[in-house]
Amino acid sequence: MTRPLRIGYMPLTDAGLLFVAAAKGFDHEEGLVFDLRPETSWANLRDKLALGIYDAAHMLAPVVIASTLGLEGFAAPMIGAVALGLDGNAISVAPPLADCMREKAKGDFADPAVTARALAAVVAERRNKVLPNLRFAHVFPYSTHHYQLKLWMRLGGVDLEGVRMTVTPPPLMGESLRGGFVNGFCVGEPWNSLARDAGEAEILHPCRALTPDCPEKVLAFRADAAGQEKELPRAAARAVRRAALWGESPENKKEFCFLVAEGLGGGVTPAMVATVLGRDGRSAPWLRLDADSTALSGMQALWLYVLIAANRQSPVSEEFAGRAREAFWPQDGAPPAPSAPAFFDGPFAEADWRDVLAALSEPQRGDPTESAF
Amino acid sequence: MPEKDLRIVIVDQNPLRTAILRDGLREAGHVQVTVLESSLDLERRLGAIDPDIVLIDLENPNRDVLEQMIRISGANARPVAMFADSSDSAMINAAIDAGVSAYVVDGLRKERVKNIVDLSVSRFNAFARLREELAHVQGQLADRKAIDQAKGLVMKAKNISEEQAYAMMRKVAMNEGKKIAEIARSIITAAELLK
Numbered sequence: 001m002t003r004p005l006r007i008g009y010m011p012l013t014d015a016g017l018l019f020v021a022a023a024k025g026f027d028h029e030e031g032l033v034f035d036l037r038p039e040t041s042w043a044n045l046r047d048k049l050a051l052g053i054y055d056a057a058h059m060l061a062p063v064v065i066a067s068t069l070g071l072e073g074f075a076a077p078m079i080g081a082v083a084l085g086l087d088g089n090a091i092s093v094a095p096p097l098a099d100c101m102r103e104k105a106k107g108d109f110a111d112p113a114v115t116a117r118a119l120a121a122v123v124a125e126r127r128n129k130v131l132p133n134l135r136f137a138h139v140f141p142y143s144t145h146h147y148q149l150k151l152w153m154r155l156g157g158v159d160l161e162g163v164r165m166t167v168t169p170p171p172l173m174g175e176s177l178r179g180g181f182v183n184g185f186c187v188g189e190p191w192n193s194l195a196r197d198a199g200e201a202e203i204l205h206p207c208r209a210l211t212p213d214c215p216e217k218v219l220a221f222r223a224d225a226a227g228q229e230k231e232l233p234r235a236a237a238r239a240v241r242r243a244a245l246w247g248e249s250p251e252n253k254k255e256f257c258f259l260v261a262e263g264l265g266g267g268v269t270p271a272m273v274a275t276v277l278g279r280d281g282r283s284a285p286w287l288r289l290d291a292d293s294t295a296l297s298g299m300q301a302l303w304l305y306v307l308i309a310a311n312r313q314s315p316v317s318e319e320f321a322g323r324a325r326e327a328f329w330p331q332d333g334a335p336p337a338p339s340a341p342a343f344f345d346g347p348f349a350e351a352d353w354r355d356v357l358a359a360l361s362e363p364q365r366g367d368p369t370e371s372a373f
Numbered sequence: 374m375p376e377k378d379l380r381i382v383i384v385d386q387n388p389l390r391t392a393i394l395r396d397g398l399r400e401a402g403h404v405q406v407t408v409l410e411s412s413l414d415l416e417r418r419l420g421a422i423d424p425d426i427v428l429i430d431l432e433n434p435n436r437d438v439l440e441q442m443i444r445i446s447g448a449n450a451r452p453v454a455m456f457a458d459s460s461d462s463a464m465i466n467a468a469i470d471a472g473v474s475a476y477v478v479d480g481l482r483k484e485r486v487k488n489i490v491d492l493s494v495s496r497f498n499a500f501a502r503l504r505e506e507l508a509h510v511q512g513q514l515a516d517r518k519a520i521d522q523a524k525g526l527v528m529k530a531k532n533i534s535e536e537q538a539y540a541m542m543r544k545v546a547m548n549e550g551k552k553i554a555e556i557a558r559s560i561i562t563a564a565e566l567l568k
Contacts, residue, residue, distance in 0.1 A: 041436035043474075053469065141441050166416050167441035169434030181414040 004033045005236060007219070008045045009058035011038050011264050012170070013189035013273060014085045014217045016289055018058065019263030020256060021243035029242070030235040041169065042140045049222060050076035056236060058084060059220035062142040065304045068223065068327045071142070071314050079226045080218035080301070080328040082237035083294045086335060087208040088216050088276070088287030089145050090192040091152055092201040093184035094177045097122070097134070112205045113342065116156025123162040137168035137176065137185040144214055145186040147307045148207045150362065152186075155210075155342050160362065174200040188216070189276045189287060190268045206286030213347075214338045215300040216287075218328070226329075233329065237294075244291040253279045260289075297334035298325040303348050310360035321353060380405045381489070382424040384435055386412065390500040394428065397496045401488070416442060426486070427476040428493050431469065439476050464490060471497035516554035523557035526564050 005027070009015040021027050022034040039045050042060055046067060049057040059078070067076040093101070101109075101118035108114055123134060138145035146165070153160060168176050168185065174195035176182045186207065195201035207214065219240060221233045247256035257270040257279060271280065278285025305324035308314045337348040343359045344352075381403055385391045391408050398406050407422055409415065415438050419427065429436055464487065468474060471494040477486050520542070527538040542560070546553045 040432050040434040043436040043440050044431055047474075048469070051465065051469065140437050167438045169412075169437055171434060172412060176413055179413055181417075 002028055002031055002033045003232075004035050005055045005232070006035045006037065006053070007056045007058070008037050008039045008048055008054040010040075010042065010045065010170075011266070012058075012191075012217075013260060013264065013268075013276060013287060014088050014289070015058050016256075016260035016263065016273070017084050017240045017243045017247075017294070018219075020247060020259050021239045023259045023263075024243065024246060026239040026242040026246070027236075030239040032232075032235055032239060034236075034239070042143075046072075046076065049078065049220060052222070052225075055225070056081070056219055056221050056233070058217055060140055060143050061215040061218050061300070062144060062147075062304045062308055063140065064218055064220050064327055065301060065308060065324045066142040066313070069305075069314060069320055069323060071308070077223035078220045078327065079223050079233070080296055081221055081226065081233035082219050082240045082329075082331070083215055083296050083300075084217040084219055084240065084289075086213055086216060086288040086293040087206070087211075087285075088188050089148060089186055089207040090189075090203050090286060091149065091184065091186045091205050091207065092173075092177075092192050092195060092203045094180075094182075094200070095202050097183045098202040098204070110205075112152055112209050113155045115204050116152050116154075116158060118156070119153065120156040120158040123158055127159070127162050133162055133164045134183045135164045135166055135181070137166050137173060137182040137187075139167060139170060139187060141167070142308060142313065144207070144211070144216055144304075144307070145188070147311060148210055148214075149186040150311070151210055151340060151343070151360070152205070154362070174198055177201055190264060190272055193272045193276065194267060208286050210342070211338055211340045213335050215296070215304060215328075218296065223327075237329075237331070241291055241294045244289055244294050248290055292333055292335055295331040295334040296328040297330050297337065298328055299337040299348060299350060300334070301325050301328040302350060302353060303338045306348075306353055306357045306360060310357055311362065316354075316357065378405045379403060379425040379485070379489075380422060381407070382419060382422055382427045383408045384415065384419075384427060384429040384433060384439075386410060386433065387430070387500075389503075390430070390497065393500050393503075394493060394496040397492050398489070401492055403489075425477070426489060428489075429474050429476070430497075431472045431474050436474060443476060464494075467491075467494050471495075471501070473497045516552075516557075519554055519557040519561060523560040526560055 007018060009018055018034060018036055022036055027034040042063060045057045045059060046063055048054045061080065064078045064080050066072055067078050100122050101115060104121040105114050105118040126134065136149055138149055153163065166182060168182060170187050170191045173185050173187050173191050177195065178200045192203050196203050219236060226233045246252055257273040260273045261268045261270045274280040275283050276287045277289055302321060302325045305321055309316050314320060339347045340360065344356050348356055381398060383391055383394055383406065388410065395406050395408060409418060412435055415435050419442065427439060429439065468490060473493045475490050475493065523542065524535060524538045527541060528535060542553055542556050546556045
């Protein structure tokens with residue numbers, strides 16, 4: 001007996017383990033049939049999971065925490081059953097901005113602190129000349145993309161009042177850059193590579209350089225449904241992990257990249273996937289889809305809560321920290337807790353979470369001047 | 374009749390559906406309806422209009438842009454899924470089925486919101502029916518074309534009349550429990566292979 005599992009996903013490289021699990025039949029081996037349905041927005045995924053239209057969803061890891069804590073205005077408690085990889089975002093800017101930054105850069109342009117200081121100089125100059133604020137796009141209010149962009153800027157002392165943050169759907173990133181509606185962005189793959197290949201963007205830094213081993217997407221289930229039938233999320237987690245294990249064998253690497261590229265379509269090549277996974281024998285990985293990267297830990301969930309709170313999107317309390325921690329189902333062999341070497345020493349540790357929160361917190365800003373609606 | 378003119382924005386790439394919805398809203402007395410079709414730079418353009426309600430099709434990736442806007446504005450606006458309490462789950466489900474979502478400024482009377490959402494749902498559904506009918510008509514046309522082409526192939530191969538060719542195809546279709554159009558497509562495919 002195989003049980004169908006309706007899974008909503010965004011067409012991103014880190015949905016790859018779902019494609020591979022379905023293509024190679026690891027879902028069947030765990031008694032499931034992955035019924036994969038592409039979506040166009042994280043909001044749709046969140047709502048359709050909350051309403052039971054999907055059984056599970058490829059979800060931004062911070063959204064699981066935000067929904068569980070009711071930060072979105074309504075409580076939709078979710079759990080992360082398995083990670084769909086680690087890291088994978090990158091920061092890219094429009095070529096004209098990259099040129100301005102290069103002129104001002106002092107040091108190695110591959111160092112995020114160097115580019116961030118160069119950006120700070122560009123932002124300051126634009127302020128003096130009373131030019132419009134630079135605009136940077138991320139993908140969702142509760143996203144590592146959002147937090148990574150801000151951490152990068154803080155590395156160089158960028159005046160955040162002189163930069164406007166906005167959300168742009170990933171498929172529109174390149175076009176928005178070309179049209180001058182945004183000047184840079186943080187997005188997951190394949191959108192950095194596609195924008196670069198189209199001549200629309202220069203990739204500055206994979207975010208692994210800022211926050212190594214940062215949880216990125218998880219396979220989320222509704223907390224009540226998962227609690228009632230624990231075996232279902234566990235079986236799905238095993239299928240995902242088996243797909244990752246299979247992809248690790250040298251003889252399967254090629255097929256793995258092919259299956260991921262095929263699942264995505266739209267001009268994504270197996271070579272593009274191999275590059276970001278570091279499986280082309282040349283590049284360091286920016287996105288981890290290996291078996292170890294699929295194991296979750298409560299520390300990762302707590303880390304995400306700290307990122308959310310550092311952005312003043314959540315009250316700070318032991319109770320919230322505790323509830324966040326419970327939102328990820330821990331597995332053996334979870335990777336080390338995330339870190340942000342520029343902001344604090346060593347991997348994130350539970351006992352120090354308030355110190356890390358202080359280190360990552362933005363300085364208090366005045367009243368937001370943006371008017372929306 | 375609305376007590377105050379609500380500023381309503383429709384974000385939708387489909388001009389036909391947009392027209393159907395806009396007309397419906399106008400008939401219901403809403404005069405301040407703006408349509409944003411292009412998907413770029415949505416945040417700035419929406420901010421300039423400062424709407425009370427945004428109606429957006431669920432397939433539109435810009436839903437995530439609206440999610441960000443409502444955060445910045447200090448939770449003054451919420452998607453209808455959040456606005457509605459649990460007693461409105463039927464409304465939410467109907468909206469999702471129809472493929473429309475609404476972002477609504479806090480403080481609007483619930484009935485007003487409900488009326489607009491209900492209207493949007495019925496207009497979206499009307500559009501979906503239209504599209505189905507269109508697809509059906511197009512399908513019929515394509516079927517007829519395939520049947521004509523297959524008929525020609527059979528006539529030529531067997532040197533028989535049009536009526537005989539058609540009768541033959543109909544007989545095969547009946548025996549196999551298939552549509553004539555399906556048989557016609559098989560004949561065309563086979564002819565391609567045997568070329």
